Amino acid sequence: MPTHADIRRLALALPETIEAPHFEIGSFRVNRKIFCTMAADSPRIMLKFDPEDQRNLVADDPAAIQPVPGYWGQKGSTYIQFGQVDEARLASLMRLAWATVAPTRLLR
Secondary structure, rough: OOOHHHHHHHHHHHOOOEEEEEEOEEEEOOOEEEEEEOEEEEEOEEEEHHHHHHHHHHHHHOOOOOEEHHHHHHHEEEEEHHOOOOOHHHHHHHHHHHHHHOHHHHHH
16 A cells, blocks of 8 residues: 655656645646646645546555545546555556656656
8 A cells, every 4th residue: 555655756756856835735847747646644645647648547446546536636636545545546546646747858
């Protein structure tokens, strides 16, 4: 089961990712755009996906992956219950979220 330290390690391993506060929680960003947020005491993180990717991921694993309610969820913000996915799956989800907001030059 991944930990908060694992999430931080996986996020910061992605090219040009920085960690910065976002209100009372931490966020991971590329090109100043947030792709992941994480509260220290929460069993879930938020990852930003393309809405179509979000729909497919939720359909595949609705127990572990749910859209954020409201406007942000409609735009692709997605909760991941990280205790319900293994580290390899989490790394894959993190990379997809990163690629959603990363500049084209980094995607090559």
